[in-house]
Amino acid sequence: MNRHIAFKDTQREIHNFRLRLALSIGFVLLLLSILLARFVYLQVVQQNHYQTLAEKNRISIMPIAPSRGLIFDRNGVILAQNYSAYTLEITSSKVADLKTTIDELAKLIDIQPRDRKRFKRLLANNRKFESLPIRSRLTDGEVARFSVQRYRFPGVELKARLFREYPYHEQISHLLGYVGRINERDIAQLEKDEIDANYRGSDYIGRTGIEQSYERELHGKTGFQQVEVDADGREVRVLSRTPPVSGSNLILTIDAKLQEVAEQAFGNYRGALVAIDPSNGEVLAFVSKPGYDPNLFIEGIDQQSWDELNNSPDLPLNNRALRGQYPPGSTIKPFMALAGLHYNMRTPGYTISDPGYFTLPGSSRRYRDWKKAGHGNVDLFKSIVVSCDTYYYGLATELGIDSIHSFFSEFGFGKKTGIDMKGEVSGLMPSQEWKQKRHKKKWYVGDTVSVGVGQGYSLVTPLQLAYATATLANDGVAYRPHLLKEVQSSHTSEKQILGANIDFSLNLNSEHFALVKSAMVAVTQTGGTAAMAGAGASYAFAGKTGTAQVIGIKQGEEYIESKVQKRYRDHAWFMAFAPFDQPKIALAVLVENGGHGGSIAAPIARKVFDYFLLGKMAQPLLKMDEGEEGIEND
CATH class of the missing domain: 3.40.710.10 (DD-peptidase/beta-lactamase superfamily)
Known part of the structure; x- marks a missing residue:
C-alpha cells in the first residue's frame, strides 16, 4: 500500500501569523491613535468648553426672591405684612411615584384632603420641574420629624418661605386685594412684558386691588447666589451671593x-x-x-x-x-x-x-x-x-x-x-x-x-x-x-x-x-x-x-x-x-x-x-332693625 505523507509549510504559516499579528497590532494602534486624538481634542482643544460644563454640573445658580414690600395706612398702621414659615415642597419631576410619596409623607405630617386637592390644582397650573407646596406653615414638630426621615424622600424638601398676611382680614379687603401663586398665564404675561427674569424664584404675584395695581413697586428685584451642589443636587456651600432688593413699602391715603x-x-x-x-x-x-x-x-x-x-x-x-x-x-x-x-x-x-x-x-x-x-x-x-x-x-x-x-x-x-x-x-x-x-x-x-x-x-x-x-x-x-x-x-x-x-x-x-x-x-x-x-x-x-x-x-x-x-x-x-x-x-x-x-x-x-x-364715635342716630321701614322717603 502506498502511503502519502503530508508535510506542513511552516514558513508559510509563520508568515501568515506574522501578517495577521501585524494587521491586528496596526488596527489596535489605529484605534489607540483615534482614542488619543479624541482625548487630545477633548482635553486640549475643547478644554475650556468642558470645564465650563463641569462647573455648571457642580455649581448651580439659585435665584433669591425679594421680600415683598409692606403696605401701611396714612398713620403708619400696617395693612399687609410678611412672616416666615417652613413649607414642605415636592418637585414632581424628581419623584417616581407621586401618590405613594404623598401617602408616606402623610404618616409624618398632617396632610389633609384639601392639601392634596390644592397641590393637584397647583401641579396642573405650573411646570413640573418647579417645587410646589403640599403643606405650608409647618409646626416645629413636623419640621423635626421630616428632617430625620428626609433621606427617604428624594424630590421633597423643606423651604423657608415668606408669606403674605392681611391682619384686618375682611376689613379693607377690596382695597388691598391679595396675592396668589404665579401660574402659567402669569408667566406668559411676564414674558410678554419682558420682566420674567425678575420673577425667577418668586412664588406670588398681586391679583387684585393695591397688590395688583402696584405689583412692580411691591415686588422688588430678584437676587441670586452661586451654590456648589453634590451629585444629588443638594447644596454644599454658597460660593457667591448677590442679595435681592426688597420691594418698596407703600403708604396709602386710607385711614x-x-x-x-x-x-x-x-x-x-x-x-x-x-x-x-x-x-x-x-x-x-x-x-x-x-x-x-x-x-x-x-x-x-x-x-x-x-x-x-x-x-x-x-x-x-x-x-x-x-x-x-x-x-x-x-x-x-x-x-x-x-x-x-x-x-x-x-x-x-x-x-x-x-x-x-x-x-x-x-x-x-x-x-x-x-x-x-x-x-x-x-x-x-x-x-x-x-x-x-x-x-x-x-x-x-x-x-x-x-x-x-x-x-x-x-x-x-x-x-x-x-x-x-x-x-x-x-x-x-x-x-x-x-x-x-x-x-x-x-x-x-x-x-x-x-x-x-x-x-x-x-x-x-x-x-x-x-x-x-x-x-x-x-x-x-x-x-x-x-x-x-x-x-x-x-x-x-x-x-x-x-x-x-x-x-x-x-x-x-x-x-x-x-x-x-x-x-x-x-x-x-x-x-x-x-x-x-x-x-x-x-x-x-x-x-x-x-x-x-x-x-x-x-x-x-x-x-x-x-x-x-x-x-x-x-x-x-x-x-x-x-x-x-x-x-x-x-x-x-x-x-x-x-x-x-x-x-x-x-x-x-x-x-x-x-x-x-x-375723633369720636357718634351715638346711635336711629334705632331701626333691618326689617323695619325707613321714616323718610328720600
Whole structure:
C-alpha cells in the first residue's frame, strides 16, 4: 500500500501569523491613535468648553426672591405684612411615584384632603420641574420629624418661605386685594412684558386691588447666589451671593380707623362708601360690604371656601365701590340744579306749583312725586331741601338729554375717575346717540323725565359719586382720586411723596355753587330729608339723600316697601361733605336695599364725619332693625 505523507509549510504559516499579528497590532494602534486624538481634542482643544460644563454640573445658580414690600395706612398702621414659615415642597419631576410619596409623607405630617386637592390644582397650573407646596406653615414638630426621615424622600424638601398676611382680614379687603401663586398665564404675561427674569424664584404675584395695581413697586428685584451642589443636587456651600432688593413699602391715603368706623356703621347691610379729601383727591375710606378674607387666596383657596364666596347671594367678591353700578336717584338733583342755572333754564326765584305729579304736554301719563300730596310752591332751594321730583321732571324736559349728558360729563359722570386701582367701570350717563347705538331705538322725552331724577338709564358707581361730590364741594375743581400717598424705599428709607393732580376746573358761576351748597346744608337741618342725621351735629355739613329703584313700578301701582322682598327694595344713597365752610371730607354712601337715604345711608355718613372731624364715635342716630321701614322717603 502506498502511503502519502503530508508535510506542513511552516514558513508559510509563520508568515501568515506574522501578517495577521501585524494587521491586528496596526488596527489596535489605529484605534489607540483615534482614542488619543479624541482625548487630545477633548482635553486640549475643547478644554475650556468642558470645564465650563463641569462647573455648571457642580455649581448651580439659585435665584433669591425679594421680600415683598409692606403696605401701611396714612398713620403708619400696617395693612399687609410678611412672616416666615417652613413649607414642605415636592418637585414632581424628581419623584417616581407621586401618590405613594404623598401617602408616606402623610404618616409624618398632617396632610389633609384639601392639601392634596390644592397641590393637584397647583401641579396642573405650573411646570413640573418647579417645587410646589403640599403643606405650608409647618409646626416645629413636623419640621423635626421630616428632617430625620428626609433621606427617604428624594424630590421633597423643606423651604423657608415668606408669606403674605392681611391682619384686618375682611376689613379693607377690596382695597388691598391679595396675592396668589404665579401660574402659567402669569408667566406668559411676564414674558410678554419682558420682566420674567425678575420673577425667577418668586412664588406670588398681586391679583387684585393695591397688590395688583402696584405689583412692580411691591415686588422688588430678584437676587441670586452661586451654590456648589453634590451629585444629588443638594447644596454644599454658597460660593457667591448677590442679595435681592426688597420691594418698596407703600403708604396709602386710607385711614384704617376711619375705615373700621365706616364698615361697622353699615352693620349687616350690604353697600359701599368712598370718602375723599376734596383738596387733594386722597381717598380716606374705601368700603365695599361685605368683604372677604384675602388670606384664603394666598396659597390657593380651598373648594369649600370658594363655593361659599362665589355662590353667596351677598356677592362678597364684588367690589361695589369700584365696580358696582346703580341708578343715582335724587343724589343728582344738586347737579341738575346747577345745570338749570348754568343753561339759564332756572333762576333762584323761579317757582313751580307741585301737585304731586308731573305730566308731559299732550300726555295723560303721570310721573309721580314721592310725596303724594305734592310740595306746594317750590323754588330751586326748596327743591333740593325736600327733594321734589316734580321740579326736576320739568327741568329735565326743558334741558333735554344732550344738555344733561354734556353737563354731567364735565363732573365725571359716565367716565372712569382714573383712580390708581385696576378694574374700574365707567357707569353710564345716557344720550340720544348712546341709545341709538346701544338699543337701536330713538330717544323719547319720557326717557329724559326719568333721567332727571336719577332713574332710567343712568348708572353711577359710589366712587364716581364721591368724586363728583368732592368736585362740587371744591367749587368745580376736581382732584383725581388716588389711594397711594407715599412710596418708601425698603433699603434706604427714602420717601417719594406723590402730589395731587388736578383733573379739571369747571368754569361755572360761583354764586350758583353757593346757592346749591347752601340748600344741601338745609337738607341736614329741620325740614330737610336728612334732618335726622344732622340733628345735634357741632358742625354744619351739606348733603343730599337719594333713593334708587331696584324694580320698576307700573303706572297706577304704588310701591309699598313692607310688601316687597328685601332684595328688591330700593337702594339708599347719601352724598355729603363736611365741614360746610371748609370741606375736609366728601363722601358717597350706598346701602343696597336700604330703602331711604335719609334714614339709612345718611346716619352712616354722620358717624364717619363725627369720627373724622371730632375723633369720636357718634351715638346711635336711629334705632331701626333691618326689617323695619325707613321714616323718610328720600
